[in-house]
Amino acid sequence: MAEPTMQLDEFDLRILSALQQDARQTNQALADKVGLSPTPCLRRVRRLERDGVIAAYRCEVNRKALGLGLTIFVTVKVARHQDRDAEHFVQTVTRWPEVVSCHLVSGDMDFLMEVVAPDMEAYERFILKRLLKIEGVKDLRSNFAMRTYKTRGTLPLPTGH
Numbered sequence: 266m267a268e269p270t271m272q273l274d275e276f277d278l279r280i281l282s283a284l285q286q287d288a289r290q291t292n293q294a295l296a297d298k299v300g301l302s303p304t305p306c307l308r309r310v311r312r313l314e315r316d317g318v319i320a321a322y323r324c325e326v327n328r329k330a331l332g333l334g335l336t337i338f339v340t341v342k343v344a345r346h347q348d349r350d351a352e353h354f355v356q357t358v359t360r361w362p363e364v365v366s367c368h369l370v371s372g373d374m375d376f377l378m379e380v381v382a383p384d385m386e387a388y389e390r391f392i393l394k395r396l397l398k399i400e401g402v403k404d405l406r407s408n409f410a411m412r413t414y415k416t417r418g419t420l421p422l423p424t425g426h
Contacts, residue, residue, distance in 0.1 A: 285419040333381040336410040340374035350401025
């Protein structure tokens with residue numbers, strides 16, 4: 266595992282671990298879990314936020330509860346992945362709410378996206394009316410998640426030395 270960009274001590278790691286499990290807990294509850302008093306705990310959380318270690322706090326929404334029954338992993342090849350086609354592709358798809366994640370990847374294809382849709386008809390519209398309309402898209406392949414076992418993973422934190 267690569268070294269973190271800033272030095273994190275055991276308390277920082279405990280804070281990060283606890284916040285990955287429940288970011289809504291009170292500072293008092295967090296301080297109790299990590300073995301600090303509330304003021305130093307809050308000071309550390311603020312420093313982790315300021316230094317970019319804590320990037321954001323989010324609400325995770327149940328996809329099925331919103332009627333988003335399909336999760337599709339789409340690989341895309343663009344005509345010239347180092348030119349304006351790739352840049353235009355990224356700027357376009359990262360604005361679409363259906364695109365949950367987008368990664369530049371190695372291998373036969375250029376990009377891997379995670380896409381959600383309510384059903385096959387909606388996904389078909391997404392492909393035909395949006396994705397294939399992007400200039401430079403040369404090829405795409407879809408892989409449908411048949412069952413999902415894990416979507417919200419916590420990051421592995423460095424262990425003490």
